[in-house]
Amino acid sequence: MFDPIRAGLASGWKHIDASTLARGQTLEFDVVIVGTGAGGGVTADILSDAGLRVVLVEEGPLRSSSDFxxxxxxxxPELYQESASRKTADKAINILQGRCVGGSTTVNWTSSFRTPxxxxxxxxxxxxxxxxxxxxMSxxxxxxxxxxxxxPWDTPPNPNNQVLVTGSEKLxxxxxxxxRNVKGxxxxxxxGMGCPTNAKQSMLLTTIPAALNRGATLYTRLRAERLRFDGSRVSAxxxxxxxxxxxxxxxxxxQLRARHFVIAGGAIGxxxxxxxxxxxxxxRLLGKRTFLHPVVISSALMPERIDAYAGAPQSIYSDHFLHQAPIDGPLGFKIETPPLHPVLFSTTLQGFGEAHARLMREFTQANALLALLRDGFHPxxxxxxxxxxxxxxxxxDYPLGDVIWEATRRALLAMAEIQFSAGARWVSPAHExxxxxxxxxxxxxxxxxxPLKPFVCRVVSAHVMGGCGMAxxxxxxxxxxxxxHFWLANLSVHDGSLxxxxxxxxxQLSIYGLVARNASLLAAELSGKPNPVIP
Amino acid sequence: MIPSRRQFIRTGLAGSLLLSLSGWLNAAGARRLSVAEREMLGALCNAMLEGMLPTDPVQRHRLVALTVDGIAVEIAGLSLAAQKEVGELFGLLVLAPARLMLAGVGQPWHAASVAEVSEFLQSWRASRLSLLQTAYGALHDLTFGAWYARPDTWEAIGYPGPPKGYF
Incomplete structure (x- = not known):
């Protein structure tokens, strides 16, 4: 398998693995970009295309198809924050977030939706x-x-996603x-483990190579610690x-000095x-209103083989339960399916000993549905x-309050009904x-x-948003x-924290679209060219 | 098992005392697993993985040791803050008073039975103290994560492993 990243490195891309640095450095660029995920990748592409000298700062490693x-x-451990076990402070919610070049786009399941x-x-x-x-924005x-x-993914859904189709149609x-953002x-x-065939059109394979081909510099294993600013300008x-x-x-x-600083380290970073x-x-708004799409899970055993580890992991969705009430009413939820791999499934599955082993022995017939709760609209x-x-x-900190648990119960009921309608012989929420x-x-x-409360009911998240909200x-x-930024003139935020x-x-697509717009406006300003024709 | 109210109060008091002690003992942060910690984790694995581990004692011992090695690798991949917390939990569990009062396990870990350790795990799982519930959650995830990370565990669950060829 041709590895375009290794080929690019061989052709002279400026990549510095900071763990190998023998001494400190101070360097100057036009723009510093913190983070290489959906926001940082698109920003690097657009700014470098405008002729600006950019540097990308990534805390994770550079890994590519040969490593996947x-x-x-x-x-x-290689590609995720805290080995995929990042948690809220009280440990009630497990958070999946990428930490590598390409950020979460390197490890996501490719689901692409425009902002509704x-x-x-x-x-x-x-x-x-x-x-x-x-x-x-269109x-x-x-x-x-x-x-x-x-x-649109025109290959038939895998059996795991087909459960969602069959069960929903009956109801x-x-x-x-x-x-999906895939090519071939x-x-x-x-x-979720990095695309081994370079089909996923993540930032790792698209915008970042484009920027590196134009001479951009990429630092990995480098943690952005602190911005220095005087008055209303960031200096380093x-x-x-x-x-x-x-x-x-x-x-x-x-130390990196620049005319402008773009922060795209994800909605926690x-x-x-x-x-x-x-x-x-x-x-006192910074870091507040952080949203997670809290996810609750329903597992099922089907009468036939599902092999939920095989085939495009997410290809079917239902928004039916997002539209049962006004957007600021009781929380709506989107239903999708997660892929099941042995570690992810066994750690999410409740219980231990023989009870756990019995379910694991039926791994190939297991299906799971997930409901992601639309947080942040209800007062x-x-x-x-x-x-x-x-x-x-x-x-x-993410308090799981009554509005979340009320929606959780509706979601667990809805998913169980869909799974039984699809022929499940056994269903259980991920719940102790x-x-x-x-x-x-x-x-x-x-x-x-x-009983629905923290720790007893499993809650996970793969979508961290907010914390540097727009207004x-x-x-x-x-x-x-x-x-x-409202107070520092040469500081921008370009990621899901917006x-x-x-x-x-x-x-992912909401970040790509919004950042493409904002990076284009920034490129025009910094390069002294007219604004893009798109509004 | 639902702990009685009296048990709950006793556990709560002892727990906070012992945890503050263990925080002090482990102030230096993460380090390699000690022999005592390996014994404790071995006992937990024996109970957690009951039903998946073979009954043959030699085989079982080998696989438990491999799983404990895997747990050590997993811990090294956690944030330093999480490593410190796990270190505190382990440091606490190897203390005989904590084992007795918090876990309710009378025997030293290496001699504790699967039934005894299972009862302890279940009591933490069902505890009303979030500290014990999260500790159970951490032990659950570390053990199953270490077990199912190994390809030799996949046959028992019918997982063929990742596709091969053309890469």
Whole structure:
């Protein structure tokens, strides 16, 4: 398999693995970009295309198809934050987040949705973001869909996703086919461990190579520590090199100076960097309103083989339960399927000993559905808060309140009913005291009475959003609609932390589209050229 | 098992005392697993993986040791803050008073039966103290993560492993 990243490195890309630095450095560029995920990748591409000298700062390693062996044991420690076991402060929610070049786009399941129109409408009403709408953004989404090969997935869904189709159809619940950012996908099912065939059009394979081909510099194993600023301008970013393990500091420091600074370290990393830097925050908004799309899970055993590890992991969705109430009413949820691999499944499955072993022996017949709860719209759903731990690293508090548990119960019921309608012989929520149910009638009664509280009911997240929210003024946001910081003139935020609420859809395409717009506006400003023709 | 109210209060008091002690003992942070910690984790694996581990004692011992090695590797991949917390938990569990009062396990770990350790795990799983619930969760995830990371465990669950060829 041709590895375009290794080929690029051989052709002279400027990549510096900071764990190998013999001494500290101070360097100057036009723009410093922190993070190489959906936001950092698109920004690097657009700014370098405008002739600007950019440097990318990535805390994780540079890994590529030659390294992607489809093994959980390698993939989680190498490619994910905290070996895929990042958690909220109280440990009630497990968070999957990428940490490698390409960020979460290197390990996501390729699901691509535009930001829904009703989300933009809510942002207009509540945060004064009148410039952003489904119409004004449609060209930017189209540009990114074209660039990243976002297309409807016309291969039949794998049996795991087919359960969602079959069960929903029997209940007259509409489902849709998910668009995926893949080119020549082999339908293997290992997207979460890094695409071994270079089919996934992640930042690792698209925007970042484009920027590197134009002479951009990429640092890996380098942690962005603190922005230095005087008055209303940022002057430098202080960084700390990490050891090859990506955990311990290596002792060397790198200072990066530039005209402009773009923060795209993800919705936990970005607010944390700004908090550490002590940037002005008179309304105390930084790190607040952090949303997770809290995910609850329902496992089923089907009468036939499912092999949920094989085939495109997410290809079917249902938005039916997002549309049962007003957007700020009781929380709606989107239903999708997760792939099941031995480590991910066994650690998510409740119980231990023989009871756990018995379920694991039926691994090949297991199906799982997930419901991602649309947080941040209901007045009582205010999300979590990123703060700094004693070591200066981010800690996320996310209280799981009544509105979440009320929606959880509806979601667990809806998923169990779909699974039984599809022919499941056994269904159980991922929940410590759920005994598992053999019929829909039994499940309906059991789930209605289940205690729902932290630790007892498993909650996970793969979508961290907010914390540096956009708004029309500094009283209710950290940045404006262009991602420009309200107090520091040459500072922008370009990642999922921009969103003032969650989205109700998997976020990658929302980040690509919004950042394509904002990076284009920034490129015009910094290069002295006219604004892009797209509005 | 639902612990009685009296047990709950006793566990709560002892727990907070012992945890503050262990925080002090382990202030230096993460380090390699000690012999005592390996014995404790071995006992936990024996209970956690009951039903998957072979009954043959020699085979069983070998696989438990491999799983404990795997747990050590997993811990090294956690954030330093999480490594410290895990270190505190392990440091606590190897202390005989904590084993007795918090876990309710009378025998030293190497001599504890699967039934005894299972009862301890279940009591933490069902505890009303979030500290014990999260400790159970960590032990659960570390053990199963280490077990199913190894290809030799896949045959028992019918997982063929990643596809081969043309790479």
């Amino acid at each position: 062996k489809m093994r959980e044991a390698n993939a989680y 129109a009703e989300v933009f409408e809510f942002w207009q009403r509540q945060f004064g973001l009148r410039q952003l709408s489904a119409e004004s 060209s930017w989404f189209a540009v990114m869909e074209h660039k990243l090969w976002v297309r 007259a619940i509409p489902v849709g086919v998910i668009k 996908c082999w339908n293997l099912g290992y997207c 970013l202080d960084c700390m090199a990490l050891q090859p393990d990506g955990i311990h500091p290596a002792g060397r420091r790198v 970005s607010p944390a960097l700004l908090l550490r830097s002590g940037v002005p925050d008179p309304y 009582e759903s205010r999300g979590g808060q990123v703060r700094l731990g004693n070591d200066g690293l981010p800690v996320l 005291t759920a005994p598992g149910y053999a019929s829909w009638a039994e499940a309906r009664k059991g789930i209605s009475e289940l 029309d003024g500094p009283q209710r946001g950290v940045v404006d609609h262009r991602g420009r 969103f003032p609420t969650s989205l109700g859809v998997n976020p």
